[in-house]
Amino acid sequence: MLWINLVDKTGSGLWLSITALYFVVVAGLDTASTGLLLGLGGVAGIAGAPVAGRLADRLPLTRVLLAVQVVRAASGLLLLFAHGFWQLLPLVALGSLGERSASVLTKLFAARVAGQDRARYQAVQRTVVNLGYTLGGLAASAALAAGTTTVYRLLLLGDSLSFVLVALLVARCAEPPSATRTVAVGAPVTTAGTAARAGTVTSAGTAAPAATAPPPRPAGPWRDTGYLGYAALDSVMFLYGCSLTVGLPLWIVTRTTAPHGLAAAVFVINTVLVVLLQVRLARYGNSPRVAANSLRQVAVWFVLSCAATAVAVLHTRWAATVAVVAAAIAFTVVEMIQSAVSWELSVSLAPAHLQGSYVGVHGLAQSTSRCVGPLLLTSVVIAAGPAGWLGLGAVLAGAALLQRRMVLRRLDRPGAGVAEAPLSVVPITFSEQ
Template sequence: MTERVQRVLRIPEIPGGPDGRRMLWINLVDKIGSGLWLSVTALYFVVAAGLDTGRTGLLLGLGGVAGIAGAPIAGRLADRLPLTRVLFAVQVVRATSGLLLLTAHGFWQLLPLVALGSLGERSASVLTKLFAARVAGPDRPRYQAVQRTVVNLGYTLGGLAASAALAVGTTAVYRILLLGDGLSFVLVALLVTRCAEPPSALRVVIVRTASDSPAGAGATALPAASSPWRDTGYLGFAALDSVTFLHGSALTVGLPLWIVTRTSAPHELAAAIFVVNTVLVVLLQVRLARYGSSARVAANSLRQVALCFLLSCAATAVAVLHTPWAATAAVVVAAVAFTVVEMIQSAVSWELSVSLAPAHGQGSYVGVHGLAQSTSRCVGPLLITSVVIAAGPAGWIGLGAVVAGSALLQRRMVLRRLGGPRPAAAELPLSVAPITVSEQ
């Protein structure tokens, strides 16, 4: 990040030191490439790969299901191997799958490559989250806010470039955009090699004493890594998080379809709401990081998530008014409220997913938490289109009530967990690796 960008966003100092800044550049390059591809994914498979729309939908759906496994696999590997090496390997996998798509033909050749790319994308998301948690330490809420701002800038730049390229409309342009996406992962992999390995509670530092014998008098063995699959409290938190993550599908799938099919608002608003979302995130995400400044603050901020989600769904329901200006106003209110939910919930989810995990199982826990967003991304569009929109305004009110109730229940669960006994491993600071002294 340049000093100019820091001044514009009013960021006093980026946490995490040099490696924290490198990871922000990595995220920027990654998301610029992703923005190039995400803008034209479906069109590429129809125009350049020759699939019909039905097979294209099936291809993307099956590929998304494969991506669900990426989060827990990456988290588990990050507890056992150096995180930067795992991240490097994942970026190489993403680059390989993207570049091989250029040579693939037919549904069955494309499917494993799309699945591999989806797996890599979800894995990379969890690994960069873990890197940030480890390198930023107590400043992770502010670092996450800066990172989300950078991510949105990257998507915006990539999307704008893709939009300009699509004006040409040739098959070659689609292939060039896919090539740009693949090459961005190559560059990201190279940038990862320049990052030092962040401290981890499972990394053991070995030193020697002057006597060249094990200094074991004060040494203690590290506790075994905890299993998130046996932690019902954390699993409950993650399950409820998958419900609150429905704000993404509501904004990106539900609201545009609602505008076009059920309201008298101008259809151009369906595209404009994405601009509203991006601009607000860039301007406000860092400021709203305070809602995740600690585990207890994050838990209490779930009340704001519940209230804002109710407001956004109610505004969407009201948008069926036949007066165009009233429908437009309701849509704008809904888009802003959904974006506020996104910003607060992302800060809350980030902080709780890390702080509720015992230090010695941090990777595995955060990986399992990654299933929440992945599952929501797969189930959300179908739920929104086949249930919520189909039910009309009552469907939106019902969605708001369900998500708000889930957020309040999640708050109660988290506060109970914070007030109760914590696993012994959780007593260790998340950002500092314990040192076992042994002379080797």
């Protein structure tokens, strides 16, 4: 799956670097129409996470992921022949839907394969993802030196073909173990719930007693108010992503005396630090309780990152530059810690038999933040000046501390059913035949 991520994100790096430019230069849209196109497409992508998660609980995960990659490839290839806003919109929406679906499915695959070592696996995966984006971005930058429409089309074609290659790689992957799918010897595959009700037969041929009925669990994530509250607070904290990619670059250009080139350097700083440090910082998500307590560090880094951004309005050029670099580093550190924490808690707080549905609902948090974040940062935070950034830091830190309290309360609740155990061992049901 790491190779799949590398290929996927390298292709995505080709496209993300030129997305807006493609619609203006090749498709002939104006900037306002391009913004509307990408915004509406992003809204469609919100549905991808919960739908994909629910399907992963009912169908083989690898087959769902294969279908999603085929959809992404098809939407990209069809974009090459689409013209006008209304032809482009459904294809952009389809691509966004596929991108968010693939993100959730890849996360589920990693959680099921890695088990209790999922925090380290996620860190390695994020490192690979950043390498892929870097390779794709560098290739796109070199190609854009030509500046022709043919180059733009070739980059989009490269992105689409990367999904074809990913689909072929996924087709070769074995299905990871799941709490809702068991392997049967001499009998059709049954669900864990069916085996528990009917009882099992040991390898010696003797009947084992039926499993004791588990304590009542939520019928689904939409009825689990505790998990919904956790996900809602995560959607607030995910604003750090837009702060780094949208807010800080715009702040550099419009409100500070720092060199405008730092707006591009922010991404370099972010990528290099993630590649160097993400695996080391995975320890902040080693277990549900460790992850919950790490939210205190997340709160501190939120305050530091936003405060450094606010200070960047200093008139002295070197001081503004130092503040901008400090803000970029702080936002990257909080990204690495919070991503490890969010990964662990989103999986471990979910009942094992509904893990896909729960993680899918959690995926809404990041999707919603992506849609709301740019508008919030430009119209509220940046418009309010330094006070806006200080206020944002206080809100993000408050969300982190409140989430810590909610999660610890859930972990301390009797019969919480937190998924501490690895999912790498498949339960085996022997038939009576």
